[in-house]
Amino acid sequence: MSTGSTTRRHFLQASSAVGASLLLTGTRASGRVIGANDRVRMAIIGVNSRGKAHIDGFGRMKDVDLAYIVDADENVLAKTMSSVDKATGGNHNCKTETDIRKVLEDPSIDAISIATPNHWHSLMTIWGAQHGKHVYVEKPMSHDIAEGRVAVAAQEKYGVVIQHGTQRRSDAGIAGLHEALQDGRLPKVKIAYGYACKPRRGIGFKQPSTPPSNLHWDLWKGPAVIDEYHANLVPYNWHWFWPTGNGELNNQGTHQLDVARWALDPELTHPVRAMAIGGRFAWDDQGETPNTMYGIAEYPNGQYLMFNVRNWEHKNYKMEVTNEYYLEDGSLIVGEGRYKIRRPGSSEFEPLDLPRGKVTPGGNWRAFISAVKAGDPSMANGNVHDAHNACVVGHVINNSYRLGEEVPFDEKAVKFGDNADAAEHFLRLHEMLKKDGGLTHDANYTVGPWLQFDPETERFVGDHADEANVLVKDRNNTGFEVPSVENV
Numbered sequence: 370m371s372t373g374s375t376t377r378r379h380f381l382q383a384s385s386a387v388g389a390s391l392l393l394t395g396t397r398a399s400g401r402v403i404g405a406n407d408r409v410r411m412a413i414i415g416v417n418s419r420g421k422a423h424i425d426g427f428g429r430m431k432d433v434d435l436a437y438i439v440d441a442d443e444n445v446l447a448k449t450m451s452s453v454d455k456a457t458g459g460n461h462n463c464k465t466e467t468d469i470r471k472v473l474e475d476p477s478i479d480a481i482s483i484a485t486p487n488h489w490h491s492l493m494t495i496w497g498a499q500h501g502k503h504v505y506v507e508k509p510m511s512h513d514i515a516e517g518r519v520a521v522a523a524q525e526k527y528g529v530v531i532q533h534g535t536q537r538r539s540d541a542g543i544a545g546l547h548e549a550l551q552d553g554r555l556p557k558v559k560i561a562y563g564y565a566c567k568p569r570r571g572i573g574f575k576q577p578s579t580p581p582s583n584l585h586w587d588l589w590k591g592p593a594v595i596d597e598y599h600a601n602l603v604p605y606n607w608h609w610f611w612p613t614g615n616g617e618l619n620n621q622g623t624h625q626l627d628v629a630r631w632a633l634d635p636e637l638t639h640p641v642r643a644m645a646i647g648g649r650f651a652w653d654d655q656g657e658t659p660n661t662m663y664g665i666a667e668y669p670n671g672q673y674l675m676f677n678v679r680n681w682e683h684k685n686y687k688m689e690v691t692n693e694y695y696l697e698d699g700s701l702i703v704g705e706g707r708y709k710i711r712r713p714g715s716s717e718f719e720p721l722d723l724p725r726g727k728v729t730p731g732g733n734w735r736a737f738i739s740a741v742k743a744g745d746p747s748m749a750n751g752n753v754h755d756a757h758n759a760c761v762v763g764h765v766i767n768n769s770y771r772l773g774e775e776v777p778f779d780e781k782a783v784k785f786g787d788n789a790d791a792a793e794h795f796l797r798l799h800e801m802l803k804k805d806g807g808l809t810h811d812a813n814y815t816v817g818p819w820l821q822f823d824p825e826t827e828r829f830v831g832d833h834a835d836e837a838n839v840l841v842k843d844r845n846n847t848g849f850e851v852p853s854v855e856n857v
């Protein structure tokens with residue numbers, strides 16, 4: 370399965386024969402073909418927070434009907450319904466539902482839009498495709514590597530539009546830079562760098578307890594195997610527990626991972642090796658995922674993706690949610706949509722003016738509806754291949770961290786051999802943690818092993834492969850099993 374590209378031509382190459390023929394005729398796997406003048410009937414799934422933006426984005430469109438609002442919490446549903454009329458100008462006659470499976474059985478529904486916790490994203494996407502529904506799915510599209518691969522297979526088999534909630538894919542300024550990096554107008558990228566460094570707080574400790582009666586706990590858990598309910602899971606803080614979230618790297622970081630990977634050579638899918646070092650410093654809490662991380666991934670052509678997570682607000686804390694591009698000639702490009710370049714030998718940045726690139730116009734919500742109406746999955750700004758590739762590099766780096774060992778806080782905690790770039794970028798973070806964070810040898814880094822990854826089979830190979838391959842696929846609860854690629 371090769372899923373490295375974004376253009377229509379590449380999308381067709383990457384899709385199976387079945388998917389491609391569906392795509393060319395604009396025919397859906399089941400249900401009606403949507404005409405250009407038809408209204409798209411949608412269900413919004415998971416509405417506590419981000420789902421409200423979905424209601425707002427799609428609900429304001431004259432050619433969209435919000436038919437269902439779905440949430441696992443009766444209180445959240447009731448509260449949301451009272452504001453839907455306001456948000457949509459009173460134009461919608463939504464039903465409410467707690468179980469997505471009932472919505473999927475409704476043949477009048479054209480598309481679903483998913484803003485649930487991460488552990489549900491792939492299964493809902495797969496179920497949606499199997500029922501012939503187009504899918505807008507929040508980032509990260511997958512909670513583990515294997516289920517993302519099945520979501521790709523489902524798209525190929527059923528031919529539906531799948532668009533990832535990575536809004537930067539709708540930014541023609543970013544697309545313009547990446548086109549120039551890939552068509553030779555600029556030197557090639559040596560290192561695509563991402564930062565997800567925004568201040569957060571520890572979450573304390575919450576004891577196991579009985580789920581509140583308004584919450585359908587079995588539906589909230591869905592595929593995720595979770596020992597016991599505790600109030601730190603619902604809502605939002607599930608991000609910081611491995612069975613439900615993916616830490617900051619594949620939370621906020623999915624946006625920057627996706628931008629970084631998008632800048633690399635277009636035929637690339639996944640890295641061939643990766644490692645991570647970091648920790649959950651300063652907070653005494655029950656969260657499992659790191660609040661500080663340096664991650665590095667190498668692609669088969671020698672291009673690198675590097676990443677920093679910093680959530681712990683120490684002295685001189687600098688918020689950075691952005692990307693940087695280190696080019697082969699020594700230039701550095703910074704910005705997001707509008708750019709500056711520092712050329713080799715210069716210490717000054719100068720503006721970098723480039724033509725805007727190709728995206729489906731109108732922003733993320735409109736692009737999805739345009740793709741649905743055209744019956745053309747390649748029009749999605751952030752299609753299923755882009756989604757899978759962005760998520761997998763994050764999963765591979767996270768898996769290294771999860772297999773890591775605790776080592777005293779020291780600049781020698783990790784060795785990068787002759788990779789001077791990696792050593793320099795890690796040391797930059799290390800010095801900041803020492804000087805501004807006040808960390809000493811009493812603290813520990815978690816140092817993950819270098820993991821080797823086969824982009825074709827999407828499995829780990831070589832040293833540590835046995836432990837790492839256990840993390841490729843989450844266990845699932847009965848009735849909520851992610852199907853295999855063969856049985857999707």
Ligand SMILES: NC(=O)C1=CN([C@@H]2O[C@H](COP(=O)(O)OP(=O)(O)OC[C@H]3O[C@@H](n4cnc5c(N)ncnc54)[C@H](OP(=O)(O)O)[C@@H]3O)[C@@H](O)[C@H]2O)C=CC1
Binds near residue numbers: 417418584590605
């Ligand atoms: N693209 C972007 O810029 C952003 C994307 N996101 C993404 O959106 C997703 C949601 O994040 P956020 O809103 O902050 O998280 P919350 O935990 O606040 O909300 C998740 C919602 O999903 C509901 N839910 C859980 N299980 C189900 C189910 N089986 N069926 C229906 N609803 C369900 C939850 O129910 P309950 O009410 O019981 O908790 C809750 O209402 C995340 O994956 C996140 O990564 C978030 C912010 C911005």
Ligand SMILES: O=C1CO[C@H](CO)[C@@H](O)[C@@H]1O
Binds near residue numbers: 567620621
């Ligand atoms: O994508 C996202 C953007 O920022 C939010 C708030 O920090 C994240 O939680 C979210 O998941």
